Amino acid sequence: MPSPRASRLWFWAIILASLLYVALLSWWSPFTSDTYHHALTGMEHRFSFTLVWERCVDSYMTWNPRIGEYLAFAVATAGKWLFILLNPLVQVGLALMMFYLAAGRRVNPRFSPDVRLFGLGLLLLFTCTARPGVTIYWLSGATNYSWAAALWLGFLCLYRGLAETENQAPSGWRRWAAVLVLGFLAGMTNENNIPGTWLLLGILFLFVRVVRRKKLPLWFYGGLAAHVAGSCCILFAPGVSARMNSAAPGCAVPLSGIPDRLESVPVLLARMHEYLALPLLLGLAAAWVLWKHSGRDRKAFLPWRTEMGTAAACIMTAYAMALSFCAAVIPADHAMFSATVLFGTGVMALIHVWYGLPGAVPRPRIFIVFFLVFSSACVASTLYDHLLMYRQHRERVNMILEQKKAGIRDLSVPPFVRPSPWCSFIFWVDLSESPEDYVNRGAASYYGIRSIRTK
Numbered sequence: 001m002p003s004p005r006a007s008r009l010w011f012w013a014i015i016l017a018s019l020l021y022v023a024l025l026s027w028w029s030p031f032t033s034d035t036y037h038h039a040l041t042g043m044e045h046r047f048s049f050t051l052v053w054e055r056c057v058d059s060y061m062t063w064n065p066r067i068g069e070y071l072a073f074a075v076a077t078a079g080k081w082l083f084i085l086l087n088p089l090v091q092v093g094l095a096l097m098m099f100y101l102a103a104g105r106r107v108n109p110r111f112s113p114d115v116r117l118f119g120l121g122l123l124l125l126f127t128c129t130a131r132p133g134v135t136i137y138w139l140s141g142a143t144n145y146s147w148a149a150a151l152w153l154g155f156l157c158l159y160r161g162l163a164e165t166e167n168q169a170p171s172g173w174r175r176w177a178a179v180l181v182l183g184f185l186a187g188m189t190n191e192n193n194i195p196g197t198w199l200l201l202g203i204l205f206l207f208v209r210v211v212r213r214k215k216l217p218l219w220f221y222g223g224l225a226a227h228v229a230g231s232c233c234i235l236f237a238p239g240v241s242a243r244m245n246s247a248a249p250g251c252a253v254p255l256s257g258i259p260d261r262l263e264s265v266p267v268l269l270a271r272m273h274e275y276l277a278l279p280l281l282l283g284l285a286a287a288w289v290l291w292k293h294s295g296r297d298r299k300a301f302l303p304w305r306t307e308m309g310t311a312a313a314c315i316m317t318a319y320a321m322a323l324s325f326c327a328a329v330i331p332a333d334h335a336m337f338s339a340t341v342l343f344g345t346g347v348m349a350l351i352h353v354w355y356g357l358p359g360a361v362p363r364p365r366i367f368i369v370f371f372l373v374f375s376s377a378c379v380a381s382t383l384y385d386h387l388l389m390y391r392q393h394r395e396r397v398n399m400i401l402e403q404k405k406a407g408i409r410d411l412s413v414p415p416f417v418r419p420s421p422w423c424s425f426i427f428w429v430d431l432s433e434s435p436e437d438y439v440n441r442g443a444a445s446y447y448g449i450r451s452i453r454t455k
Contacts, residue, residue: 004110011109022088030393034140036442038076065237068144102348124344130336148189155186179223187230286350314346388419
């Protein structure tokens with residue numbers, strides 16, 4: 001095992017490499033449909049609390065009441081530099097919270113198994129969450145999904161500390177401020193997170209009261225009340241009704257009636273598993289080894305019962321969150337983000353137990369190496385594909401500016417070419433042949449021309 005000093009160096013090397021990776025992809029992510037929408041807001045006015053507030057109120061009433069939409073407006077008006085500065089910190093912070101939720105404590109940089117598990121969590125985040133290109137590296141996609149998931153996991157981590165010891169949570173007024181603020185924000189992050197929160201906190205409630213036989217503190221219920229308030233603010237927002245009744249309800253297919261909902265279940269599960277092939281295999285391998293070991297020594301699992309319960313709760317809740325969409329819509333793929341993050345957290349909890357059982361055979365090394373090879377290839381492919389797409393985007397921008405300078409007001413540009421056959425980790429919204437489409441109209445407004453279409 002590496003020395004504590006070597007482990008700490010590895011930890012910071014992983015942190016710096018991840019920050020650089022996310023910063024590059026955030027810079028190379030060109031404009032898409034939602035990004036044009038927010039970039040136009042930024043062009044109309046520079047950062048101003050009053051104007052951002054007015055735009056947020058308008059979005060709440062007419063389109064998207066999620067907290068991520070408001071973050072996107074604020075970041076867009078400040079400039080892309082702010083997104084490039086903040087997005088890497090949020091993504092690394094999200095992996096740190098995944099570790100905390102899985103292990104019940106912070107990463108110890110001096111402990112080699114912790115560093116390995118944290119690095120594994122980063123790869124799960126970068127490769128296996130729903131549509132990494134749209135949910136991590138785009139402006140509005142990141143704020144609506146991964147940034148929102150960071151707020152949501154922060155709220156869950158605060159309560160996860162209760163499963164270990166109440167002293168891990170903030171004390172006094174800071175505890176109340178944390179649970180009230182984070183509870184309300186977690187309720188407004190995403191419709192998909194709301195059922196997940198109730199399931200996980202319900203399991204925690206039963207664990208503390210029935211298994212630990214402890215009395216829950218008053219702030220536990222205060223955070224729940226704040227979460228209910230935030231959930232009501234998003235579920236009953238006028239913008240939700242307006243969006244669901246619009247011609248294009250956010251790339252989702254509205255469902256009506258019991259048959260429609262039952263037929264949507266296989267589609268929802270298939271979409272979820274599309275992004276979970278690697279963590280699913282890793283989780284099955286860990287579950288098989290732990291089940292095999294339990295037949296020989298059940299007492300070895302007593303110190304790990306909280307982690308085992310956490311893994312089961314996270315994975316079951318991830319499926320419940322995916323299926324919760326059948327109550328209203330079949331979602332766009334990126335709407336599965338929180339469910340796939342939670343599934344990856346459950347796999348991390350299983351690996352954490354696997355690492356901690358000295359007699360478990362086989363050791364996780366060969367399975368982890370297999371995962372590292374394939375996930376590293378996915379990361380390298382994502383980096384390469386983003387770079388090539390960014391170059392195409394810059395060529396198109398130069399072409400648009402040249403035609404605009406020549407006085408042409410109705411532009412035609414070539415469509416983007418997929419950079420590689422394995423480019424499956426970028427969800428791309430290109431211009432279409434119709435100048436009246438939403439993306440085309442946004443691009444025309446952004447560049448100050450009459451219309452634009454692909455040839």
